Amino acid sequence: MAGLHGLECAGSRRWLLQHAAAGFGWLAFRGLNMRSVAADQPADGAAAGPLAPRQPHFAARAKRVIFLFMQGGPSHVDTFDWKPELQKRGGQTGGSGGRAGKLLAPQFEFQRHGDSGVWISSLFPELAKHADRLCLLNGMHTSNAAHPQATIALHTGSVNFVRPSLGAWVTYGLGTMNQDLPGFVTISPVPLGGAQNYGSSFLPASFQGTRVQPEEGGIADIRNGRLSPSVQRRQIDLIQDLNRGLLARHAGHPELEGLIQANELAWRMQTSVPEVLDLSQETAETQQRYGLQDAATEGFGRQCLMARRLAESGVRFIQVSRGGWDQHRDLKASLQRNCTAIDRPIAALLSDLEERGLLQDTLVLWGGEFGRSPQDQGSAGDGRRHNNTGYSMWMAGGGVRGGMQYGTTDDLGEKSETGRLSTHDLHATILHLLGMDHTRLTYRYAGRDFRLTDVYGEVAEEIFG
Incomplete structure (x- = not known):
């Protein structure tokens, strides 16, 4: 009052x-x-920042997430969902309803890998060495077959309204483990979906993703090279004192609170983030492992190595993105290029996390907004159409069972049949692995309680290790 x-x-x-x-x-x-x-208040009632670590609802299997987002709709029937029937019927007409058309056989050979014998295509020779760490989610489905809507739904759980992103919800629920770094970092975000993919919407601004562009030098350096750090710190302190004085007169002003928090974090980031993103500190062997010496893998390898450094520095949610998977034509050549670019870096990331004791509590998630059809594109020839009714993603680490195929599509790879996971189910499962009940992670806004999964979401407990 x-x-x-x-x-x-x-x-x-x-x-x-x-x-x-x-x-x-x-x-x-x-x-x-x-x-x-x-x-934002810790158990002892002392004041704490919005990004202070918070206790989960129950014992967590994972402490952090690395989301490898492949925008465009990777072809599951050419990568992680082996379909012998599609191979046999290639060139024939098949499919259901209005989707029926000329079937395009898998363009790459599949083999069983690891002690578990999971099927992985020849596109991923390095990742296949980690077969026993992968949990293939072959029963994925989503509500929309358009890229913008499906991309935003994957990131926010909603198509119709602007909602907080998955990373923002995770950071809101758990905070971060390094107060000099953001809780949520997105590396090279794709333009489709824009800031909604890493925004906080009605959640406080502290929980939105910090955008990092490696090709542009990481983050913008706001420091003044003509002034010493101590003088600049005094300037920041003056601005913060003025803002706090204003806040004292207008208590509970969320925009002003967000500005104060953002100013402080931005200042701390100027020294902490460049050091974390400085890959020259890594050994030549590590850089070689991630493919930084090869033009085909250097870009994505740099992103994956940054992700590992951010994860071990306490960042809660890290997203790495790569576009170019919308292969309506030139499927075979384009898919080969894309998979070559990511195969070695992802394998290095999994190995690196394992060797550092991080994989057991780091959930690695790979996938796109949907998959592709078993039918060809028609007049375009060597390509596939969009397919939102059945596709694949995979998880590794973070408490999931490795060497497992969860869910199936039909014989042609067109529709999910068993172990079906919607976008809401995926989000509920991720939150559960992080120790959060998706029905309890809510935020009151505009007179109602909102949550990432809306009124939906079933946890896929069968995939837990």
Whole structure:
């Protein structure tokens, strides 16, 4: 009631009229924001920043997530979902309903790998060495076959409205483990979906993803080279003191609170982030393992190595993205290029995490917004159409069972049949691995409780190790 007390003390009719409308808005915002404020308090009741580590709902299998997002719809029937029937019927007409068309046989050979014998195509010779660590999710499906909608749904759980991203929800729920770094970092985000893919929407701004562009030098350096660090720190302190004074007069103002938090984190990041992203600190052997000396793998290898360094530095959610999987034509050549670019770096990332004792509590997720059809593109020839009714993703580490195929599509790879996982089911499962009940991870906004999974989501407990 500090705002009302200020009104009483002002003794000014004009002051009252000028501030009433905005003041009551601030009080409303404060009420809506109370759940977030309460979540920011540690168990002992002492003040803590919004990114302070928080306890999960129950014992977590994973502490962090690395999401390898392949935008465009990778072809599951050419990568991780072996279909002998499609191989046999290539060139014939097949499929259901309006999707029926000329079937295109798998373009690459499949073999069993590891002690588990999971099927992986020849596109991934290095990743196949980790077959016993992979949990193939072959029963994925999503509600939309258009790239923009399916991409945003995968990242936010919603197509129709702007919602917080998966990474923002995770950081809101758990905080981060290094207060000098963001809780959520997105490396080379794809343009499709834009900032929604890593935004915080109505969650406080502290939980949105920090964008890193390796080709542009990482993050922007806001430091003034003409001033010493101590002088610049004094400037920041002055600005922060002024902002806090304003906040004291207008308690509960979420935008101002977010600005104060962002200023402080931005300052700390100027020294911590460049050091974490400095890959020259890695040995020549490590750089070679990630493919940094090869033009075909250097770009994605750099992103994966950054992801590992961020993970071991305490960042909660790291996303690495690569576009170019929308292969309506030139499927075989394009898919070969894409998979060559990511195969070695991903294998190196899994090995590196394992050797450092991080894989057991780091959930690695790979996949796109949907898959591709068993039918060819028609007049385009060597290509496949979009397919949202059945496709593959995979997980590794973070408490999931390795060497496992969970779910199936039909004989042609067109529709998921068993072990079906929707986008909401995927999100619920990820949150559960992180120790969070997706039905309890909520935020009150505009008079109702919101959650990542809306009113849906079933946890795939069968994949837990």
